[in-house]
Amino acid sequence: MTKSRTRVGPRGTRAPALDVDALLDDPATGIIVCCGSGGVGKTTTSAALALRAAERGRKVVVLTIDPARRLAQSMGIAELDNTPRPVADIDTADGGRLDAMMLDMKRTFDEVVESQASPDKAAQILQNPFYIALSSSFAGTQEYMAMEKLGQIHGTSVADGTYDLIVVDTPPSRSALDFLDAPERLSSFLDGRFIRLMLAPARGPARLMTAGLGIITNAMTRILGAQVLRDLQTFVAALDTVFGGFRQRAQKTYALLQAEGTAFLVVAAPEPDALREAAYFVERLSEDRMPLAGLIVNRASPVPAGTVSADEAMAAAERLRREDPHSSTAGMLRLHADQTRLVEREARLRRRFDAAHPQVATAVVPALAGDVHDLDGLRRVGELLAVRQG
Amino acid sequence: MSDWPKVRLHVVTGKGGTGKSTVAAALALALADSGKNVLLCEVEGRQGIARMFDVDPLPPEERRLTTGLPGADGEPGVVHALHIDPEAALLEYLSLYYKLGRAGRALDRFGVIEFATTIAPGVRDVLLTGKVFEAVQRNSRNKGAIQYDAVVLDGPPTGRIVQFLNVSNELAGLAKVGPIKSQSDTMMTLFRSPRTAVHLVTVLEEMPVQETADGIAQLREADLPVGGVVVNLVRPQDLSAEDLAVARAGTLDRARVASDLEAAGIEADTGLVDGLLAEARDHAERRALEDSQRVLVGGLGVPTYELPRLAQGVDLGALYELAASLRAQGMSS
Ligand SMILES: Nc1ncnc2c1ncn2[C@@H]1O[C@H](COP(=O)(O)OP(=O)(O)OP(=O)(O)O)[C@@H](O)[C@H]1O
Ligand SMILES: Nc1ncnc2c1ncn2[C@@H]1O[C@H](COP(=O)(O)OP(=O)(O)OP(=O)(O)O)[C@@H](O)[C@H]1O
Numbered sequence: 001m002t003k004s005r006t007r008v009g010p011r012g013t014r015a016p017a018l019d020v021d022a023l024l025d026d027p028a029t030g031i032i033v034c035c036g037s038g039g040v041g042k043t044t045t046s047a048a049l050a051l052r053a054a055e056r057g058r059k060v061v062v063l064t065i066d067p068a069r070r071l072a073q074s075m076g077i078a079e080l081d082n083t084p085r086p087v088a089d090i091d092t093a094d095g096g097r098l099d100a101m102m103l104d105m106k107r108t109f110d111e112v113v114e115s116q117a118s119p120d121k122a123a124q125i126l127q128n129p130f131y132i133a134l135s136s137s138f139a140g141t142q143e144y145m146a147m148e149k150l151g152q153i154h155g156t157s158v159a160d161g162t163y164d165l166i167v168v169d170t171p172p173s174r175s176a177l178d179f180l181d182a183p184e185r186l187s188s189f190l191d192g193r194f195i196r197l198m199l200a201p202a203r204g205p206a207r208l209m210t211a212g213l214g215i216i217t218n219a220m221t222r223i224l225g226a227q228v229l230r231d232l233q234t235f236v237a238a239l240d241t242v243f244g245g246f247r248q249r250a251q252k253t254y255a256l257l258q259a260e261g262t263a264f265l266v267v268a269a270p271e272p273d274a275l276r277e278a279a280y281f282v283e284r285l286s287e288d289r290m291p292l293a294g295l296i297v298n299r300a301s302p303v304p305a306g307t308v309s310a311d312e313a314m315a316a317a318e319r320l321r322r323e324d325p326h327s328s329t330a331g332m333l334r335l336h337a338d339q340t341r342l343v344e345r346e347a348r349l350r351r352r353f354d355a356a357h358p359q360v361a362t363a364v365v366p367a368l369a370g371d372v373h374d375l376d377g378l379r380r381v382g383e384l385l386a387v388r389q390g
Numbered sequence: 391m392s393d394w395p396k397v398r399l400h401v402v403t404g405k406g407g408t409g410k411s412t413v414a415a416a417l418a419l420a421l422a423d424s425g426k427n428v429l430l431c432e433v434e435g436r437q438g439i440a441r442m443f444d445v446d447p448l449p450p451e452e453r454r455l456t457t458g459l460p461g462a463d464g465e466p467g468v469v470h471a472l473h474i475d476p477e478a479a480l481l482e483y484l485s486l487y488y489k490l491g492r493a494g495r496a497l498d499r500f501g502v503i504e505f506a507t508t509i510a511p512g513v514r515d516v517l518l519t520g521k522v523f524e525a526v527q528r529n530s531r532n533k534g535a536i537q538y539d540a541v542v543l544d545g546p547p548t549g550r551i552v553q554f555l556n557v558s559n560e561l562a563g564l565a566k567v568g569p570i571k572s573q574s575d576t577m578m579t580l581f582r583s584p585r586t587a588v589h590l591v592t593v594l595e596e597m598p599v600q601e602t603a604d605g606i607a608q609l610r611e612a613d614l615p616v617g618g619v620v621v622n623l624v625r626p627q628d629l630s631a632e633d634l635a636v637a638r639a640g641t642l643d644r645a646r647v648a649s650d651l652e653a654a655g656i657e658a659d660t661g662l663v664d665g666l667l668a669e670a671r672d673h674a675e676r677r678a679l680e681d682s683q684r685v686l687v688g689g690l691g692v693p694t695y696e697l698p699r700l701a702q703g704v705d706l707g708a709l710y711e712l713a714a715s716l717r718a719q720g721m722s723s
């Protein structure tokens with residue numbers, strides 16, 4: 001691939017170039033969070049950034065979520081054990097290191113419960129059907145657990161200096177905002193009217209509430225049966241004792257995300273949905289005073305060489321096909337036309353984003369011909385990330 | 391002739407972002423020919439249908455959406471849309487089966503409805519699938535309601551689809567009595583029958599194809615009927631197998647390309663020729679990866695359909711184009 005083919009996107013885009021190496025090299029950068037909608041390349045980007053930072057001398061840990069199997073194997077994290085493991089075969093000449101881990105959401109949740117309750121009580125909670133639903137399928141649990149794990153790793157690395165940079169991948173969700181909304185969702189669920197109601201009798205005289213509870217428990221017993229109601233009461237009671245501490249921890253982590261040393265990178269594919277999500281996210285970060293470092297447009301179509309337009313290429317292909325229906329040059333011209341149309345469309349989409357958010361520093365990573373499934377692939381993505389688009 | 395003549399309920403699943411909503415919409419258009427009525431349902435609360443068809447956000451009730459793709463007789467049918475909302479469904483359900491009176495209102499006021507639909511295991515799914523079930527099962531006794539020839543569900547992603555459809559199993563530990571239980575048993579009978587097909591959308595990349603294979607295995611294990619695999623976002627097929635091999639080896643004939651370009655009236659400067667050769671090489675590498683994934687898809691033992699990656703993106707016109715392609719490949723008649 002020649003140099004000129006990695007130059008991607010519209011020439012004359014207004015957005016300033018994101019200086020990835022400056023961000024990675026700055027000792028003040030302590031946490032990098034890669035957000036974005038599903039499938040845009042968050043896991044790949046976080047791993048590539050972490051590897052690049054480590055090979056530039058930083059002591060890095062990367063927290064990945066559901067990496068592709070081959071990528072996980074090549075990083076030596078195919079076994080889930082919820083603790084960071086050193087990545088072999090990285091270049092440590094500059095004194096850096098790289099640990100990696102893959103988040104186990106349910107296990108992280110269970111560990112929190114185990115750390116907050118007596119063994120008997122914890123065992124009881126872990127078997128409760130409502131807890132199982134909450135810890136395995138509540139929308140937002142994965143995001144919340146990613147934050148919990150970030151909090152834990154940050155806590156230990158501040159204490160013993162193991163790492164000076166934590167790179168965080170975020171779960172595959174439709175919306176990048178889910179990551180920021182998760183703690184609030186969980187808290188508002190735990191603070192929900194119903195849960196407060198179930199707790200009311202235990203909390204002294206709330207006559208009105210208690211009267212309401214009678215009606216409700218009768219109705220629910222009729223619909224669901226008594227066992228379900230008992231499970232529910234156990235669960236709610238556990239919430240009160242165990243999860244009180246949760247909210248505090250979540251607030252602490254949220255504050256960590258707002259602090260100076262954190263940098264958010266929004267990853268997007270040059271697609272309408274992904275860029276719309278990226279725009280929402282950028283706006284939300286500024287509302288919440290969270291530090292946005294920039295936008296990464298990943299898997300951009302490489303700009304074709306030459307100045308032949310899509311229509312010209314198609315017309316020429318037609319002419320060649322008339323002479324020789326199997327002309328391979330005709331095929332290449334049609335590919336060129338397709339590529340040119342893609343690039344034009346992506347450029348339009350990016351201009352729309354840039355017009356609304358001209359201040360957001362941007363890096364563009366072209367779509368590679370192959371998958372990114374090993375350290376060499378990650379290095380390649382890291383290099384491309386660091387190319388500043390003028 | 392369609393590959394799925396008996397199917398009334400088409401469920402579309404797949405890895406996130408592979409094109410489930412696009413394929414569900416195109417399939418609904420393809421099924422709605424010759425005066426047929428087709429219902430397109432969404433359950434994920436994201437108003438994807440409204441966005442794709444460029445209409446106002448949908449309420450939680452059935453709406454006429456658009457006309458379908460005309461059939462051989464030149465006549466189209468009608469596509470209707472339903473945005474299924476679990477809270478609305480639960481309230482409706484309770485008032486239908488339980489005369490709860492004051493208690494029903496209290497349940498809502500005290501947040502029980504919200505609680506139940508967010509967390510109670512299986513409740514949310516049984517309510518969502520319940521609405522779909524009702525639309526499929528309608529008959530002439532349901533006065534005034536449209537009887538659908540087919541229902542298409544833009545479903546949850548592969549990782550959740552089995553749990554989603556396996557309602558009676560999910561509820562087993564929860565509601566052992568009452569109408570929820572007996573209804574979920576009838577629902578399972580439909581979902582397991584040849585009147586249902588669960589189609590999987592994928593792209594020709596490693597992770598989505600792996601997820602498709604895992605999904606099919608899980609569906610089979612749960613006795614749920616596997617439909618077809620729709621391979622979406624397929625790259626253009628403009629180069630022959632020989633050209634691809636030569637392009638990958640880097641031995642495409644430069645001089646030939648240059649003289650062809652000149653013959654076609656395009657100035658063949660070195661930059662352009664180099665560019666075309668490099669594009670062809672990258673394309674060939676990607677196609678080789680796609681081909682290896684296509685072999686895996688072919689080995690899954692189910693009918694497959696392919697949809698092209700449209701360089702201009704998907705607008706309303708493109709949905710009809712994709713619908714026509716699905717029909718031509720036999721996914722609908
Ligand atoms: N620049 C690139 N060029 C080519 N392939 C890429 C590029 N970036 C990512 N990929 C590939 O795209 C796929 C999806 O990437 P990745 O898993 O990083 O996305 P993600 O945002 O983490 O997805 P999810 O939301 O599912 O977690 C992977 O197969 C990866 O190898
Ligand atoms: N054949 C195609 N050609 C070009 N673009 C496509 C094609 N199919 C889908 N897309 C685009 O890809 C994006 C994702 O498609 P879609 O929303 O249908 O996926 P999905 O699987 O429903 O995603 P989600 O998991 O977020 O619900 C959309 O922007 C859509 O327009």
Ligand SMILES: [Mg+2]
Binds near residue numbers: 042043066169170171
């Ligand atoms: Mg990921």
Ligand SMILES: [Mg+2]
Binds near residue numbers: 410411
């Ligand atoms: Mg969708």
